[in-house]
């Protein structure tokens with residue numbers, strides 16, 4: 399690693415000031431520290447967000463569950479509030495990585511990082527959540543802009559994410575067995591404003607699948623999700639061909655709908 403300085407602010411105003419001055423936010427370090435060890439990132443200053451109280455907590459607010467950016471995956475997985483209101487989201491968090499990753503990894507770090515095979519972005523997009531930052535509120539449909547990129551500006555911090563409570567929702571992933579990231583993961587949600595289907599692991603980033611959304615709007619059943627998915631635009635790599643990923647999207651969608659329907 400290169401030399402760097404380390405700050406641990408205890409208030410959001412101070413964290414914001416340090417980020418504005420060029421400090422790099424550090425959440426659980428699950429991606430950032432590995433990137434620094436590999437010399438893929440070399441920030442001059444790390445701003446540890448772990449002691450900022452405004453970034454913590456999980457609460458019900460009207461028809462939303464609002465989760466602080468520093469909520470660890472294990473905390474979301476075991477939250478009574480999340481389990482009660484959006485069990486599919488709690489299940490998603492419980493299936494991330496291994497116990498160590500879930501103890502340290504955070505909602506904000508996962509979503510800011512926007513790994514193309516990460517699980518959380520599919521819940522954010524699938525539920526039509528709102529990303530709250532130190533500067534504004536960003537709708538999920540505008541947030542994920544491409545491979546490891548988001549609408550966040552240089553020093554903008556995610557403070558929390560507001561997830562609207564759906565009528566039904568579930569997430570199913572086919573794990574890449576070594577990393578446990580999604581080879582394909584599908585989040586389905588039946589909401590007051592319609593059905594949303596978000597796919598992760600398929601390409602350069604999470605995306606909504608309009609064909610599945612239309613089919614599931616007509617009939618929210620596993621059979622309706624059994625349509626032939628096109629492989630066009632999907633990734634092909636050593637783990638899976640585009641055709642295999644296309645098939646997985648349909649199968650994961652069918653299983654997710656079955657799970658959501660209970």
Ligand SMILES: Cc1cc2nc3c(=O)[nH]c(=O)nc-3n(C[C@H](O)[C@H](O)[C@H](O)COP(=O)(O)OP(=O)(O)OC[C@H]3O[C@@H](n4cnc5c(N)ncnc54)[C@H](O)[C@@H]3O)c2cc1C
Nearest residue numbers: 425426427428429430495503504506507508510517556578
């Ligand atoms: C072995 C392993 C297995 C994994 N398996 C899975 C899996 O199955 N599914 C899955 O979804 N993920 C998986 N992950 C990813 C993991 O869940 C973490 O969420 C992810 O690595 C980000 O880590 P972090 O939250 O510690 O953030 P960090 O590594 O600390 O930060 C990541 C990036 O986000 C930025 N950042 C952090 N917080 C904020 C904020 N509040 N505002 C703005 N920017 C911010 C940082 O500056 C950095 O650029 C795995 C990771 C590992 C190491």
